[in-house]
Amino acid sequence: MDRPRYILFAGVNGAGKSTLFKSGLWDRTSVSEAMPRVNSDEILASHGWEWEDRAAQLQAGREALALVRSCLDARTSFNQESTLTGHSIMKTIASARQRGFRVVLYYVGVGDPEIANRRIERRVEFGGHGVDPETVRRRARASLDNLVKAVPLCDEVFLFDNTYLLKPVARIACGDLVRYELENAGVSWPDEVMRRLIAADAWAGWQD
Template sequence: MGKNVGFLARIRYNYLKVHNKLRSQNMVNNSQIVLLIVAGSNGSGKSTIYENFKNTVPEYRNLPLVNPDVITYNIVKEMGFNSINQLSVTEQNIANLKAAKTALTLRKKMIREKTSFAVETTASSRSIIDLADKAKEQGYRIDLLYVTVGSPLMNIKRVHQRVIKGGHNVADADILRRYNRSLLILPELIKRTDTIYVYDNENSPEMIFFKSAEERQFFTKKKLHVDFIKKIFSESN
């Protein structure tokens, strides 16, 4: 319990560092429709970060989340299983494909109805760029919550740990491929975003960078973090 309280406190503290200032400058418009993109490689912990982030940030608290992994989980439960790992490879592929199609349909519906929502993604394909472009065309503000753990090897380790606990698996090669691909996609995505939160989740969750139209601020002095952020932003210019 104490650990979780500390987790929530860190996220809320990090958020308030920047958000109260923005609100005082009238830079936060709660009436505008918002697309919050929660991005990070497999195993980065983005689902956990997002759940705690939204519960401490009023602006994001009630956003419906379109997450293919959650949809897949529900499909598996409807099939009478507790874990996707209980399915054959063919059945897993069918469930994942159905979930991906369902997520795509939901995203299109949200944008068509101009409803604020959040999506979770590895940001490893141009589909997230297409989504951001369509949202922009409809007047959405695009916010990005990006979660990193510093190394794709750590992502692989986290996924292995998740599988031991009954979570869904992702092949090591797929994690590496998506990680490398995301480094190419991320600068393109950044060009389309209005507000960016970058969290390091290697040890305990910590906001390491924030950017809005009027402000850019580092909350870390670690060379690895600073170099990573500078790299993706230099490529987005």
């Protein structure tokens, strides 16, 4: 019997999670149109709520959490977008793993959180949702911290850099580095992640 899949698209606000999801740079055959998708921003928009409304944001978050719990309890494959910050998302990853899900993480990073902030500003100009710049700066570090913790919990991890143009940087499978495209990096955050994984003894698949 095939294992249910938990597919997570992660990265700080403005990094390009939705851009990656809509692209052809990942294995789209692993996601059917019927697969539940958990995205608080999309839930907010589906209700016609304003992104500035704090109460609406909280309600969208509650609905997203309820959908996650429902999928986990039913062992139903689903995909989710997350900034990968806070304790809740880490608990979700751990719970999915414990329940036998195949956990696949697609992480999008940028070289500087100000790049993400500028993209969010442009998004708001075109009617999209905004995020406080200081929140983005804080989440940028927290997201990378949780990425290092999440890698050992995943069956497969794909790293993408979207500092200038969305491109694949690395693939980690079953704790081993399968691919690391140095020429595609060009920024420091992927190297930082690799070195922190080694320092944490999370895996032994990458060497200088």
